[in-house]
Amino acid sequence: xxxxxxxLFITLFFLLTACAHVDQKNKAEKKYFNxxxxxxxxxxxxxxNNVINKKINxxxxxxxxxFIKKNTTVRIINPENSxxxxxxxxxxxxxxxxxxxxxxxxIADMLNLNIExxxxxxxxxxxxxxxxxxxxxxxxxxxxxxxxxxxxxINVSNLxxxxxxxxxxxxxxxxxxxxxxxxxxxxxxxLQKNLISxxxxxxxxxxxxxxxxxxxxxxxxxxxxxLKSSYISLNNxxxxxxxxxxx
Numbered sequence: 001x002x003x004x005x006x007x008l009f010i011t012l013f014f015l016l017t018a019c020a021h022v023d024q025k026n027k028a029e030k031k032y033f034n035x036x037x038x039x040x041x042x043x044x045x046x047x048x049n050n051v052i053n054k055k056i057n058x059x060x061x062x063x064x065x066x067f068i069k070k071n072t073t074v075r076i077i078n079p080e081n082s083x084x085x086x087x088x089x090x091x092x093x094x095x096x097x098x099x100x101x102x103x104x105x106x107i108a109d110m111l112n113l114n115i116e117x118x119x120x121x122x123x124x125x126x127x128x129x130x131x132x133x134x135x136x137x138x139x140x141x142x143x144x145x146x147x148x149x150x151x152x153x154i155n156v157s158n159l160x161x162x163x164x165x166x167x168x169x170x171x172x173x174x175x176x177x178x179x180x181x182x183x184x185x186x187x188x189x190x191l192q193k194n195l196i197s198x199x200x201x202x203x204x205x206x207x208x209x210x211x212x213x214x215x216x217x218x219x220x221x222x223x224x225x226x227l228k229s230s231y232i233s234l235n236n237x238x239x240x241x242x243x244x245x246x247x
Contacts, residue, residue, distance in 0.1 A: 033068055033124035037100030037244040038224050039076070041108045041118055046095075054093040058105040061085060064093040065101050068124060076103065077121040078111040079246075085110060086125065097240060098231045117173070117224045119246060175227050176219035178243040179234065181209070188214040199233045217245075 042064075046052045056062045063076065068089050077084040085107055095102055101122050108118065179195070182188040188206045195204055195218075207215045218234075221227035227244070234242060 032126060033074075033122065035100055035241070035243055036079075036119070036121045036246075037242075038098065039108070039113065039118045039120045040095055040099035040102045041113065041115065042102055042104055052093055052095040052102060054091050056090060056102070056104055060104055061087050061106055061110075062090045062104045063087060063101055063107065064091045064095075065089050065122075066092065066095065066097075068092075073125045074101075075123040075125055076101065076107065076111065077123070078113055079119065079121055080114065081112055083111045097235050098228060100244075119175075119224070119244070172222075173246050174220035174222070175224070176217045176221070176245045176247070177227060177231055177234065178245060179204070179216040179218060179239060182214045182216065183212055185214045188216045192216055195234075195237070198237060199230070201230060201233075203230070 040046070040052070042052070042056050042058055044055075047055050052064075054064060056064060063074065065074075068074065070089050070092060072089045073086060074089060075084050075086045087107075093102060100120060103113075103118075103120075107113075108115070111120070113120070180188075180191070182191075185206060185208070192204045192206055195216075196202060201218065203220075204216065204218045207217060209215050218230055219227070221230070231242060231244075
């Protein structure tokens with residue numbers, strides 16, 4: 001074999017090896033969807049009034065999402081009581097961006113979701129074996145997973161129930177919309193000023209997460225209905241996939 005052919009062979013070998021490493025690295029870096037926000041509890045009127053473009057059976061344990069692939073396994077958690085359900089995405093659907101996921105009435109009942117503030121966490125799960133939808137659980141070993149937020153610095157408080165006189169007493173909850181994270185505080189503050197100007201809202205603020213992360217948020221809001229207009233305004237400005245946190 002000539003020297004030229006040997007050099008060509010060695011070059012091709014290293015190129016193929018490098019490509020294989022890059023491919024393995026990309027596969028290893030796959031990020032699974034994890035987001036907190038409000039669920040749209042399905043009703044027939046939503047379909048009839050064009051709020052959503054597809055139908056589901058409210059008697060079944062089913063969910064729809066705007067972009068998570070069909071048959072993807074997800075866990076839906078109610079942070080208020082740590083109950084969760086695991087099932088697969090039945091369909092992809094089009095619905096208002098303010099909602100994190102569409103769930104059937106059966107799921108809402110099993111998770112004891114607050115109809116006025118149906119706040120949930122959605123986690124995409126990596127499951128290879130055949131999956132059967134689980135009933136709601138509150139096992140302590142699952143509690144940490146259920147309450148784990150994408151960013152640990154955000155404090156999520158549970159609602160407390162006082163059964164002494166059969167009246168439900170809940171703590172006041174504040175909701176915040178996370179706009180984005182930044183390395184430099186000045187960058188976050190520049191966007192804060194810009195958004196205040198465009199939305200006419202003074203509720204934007206910058207929170208220091210650590211030495212190299214500054215978070216731009218808007219809030220607090222007392223309820224889902226209170227944050228709707230701000231969420232839609234940010235959507236209209238090009239901010240999508242916004243996370244909603246509570247404390």
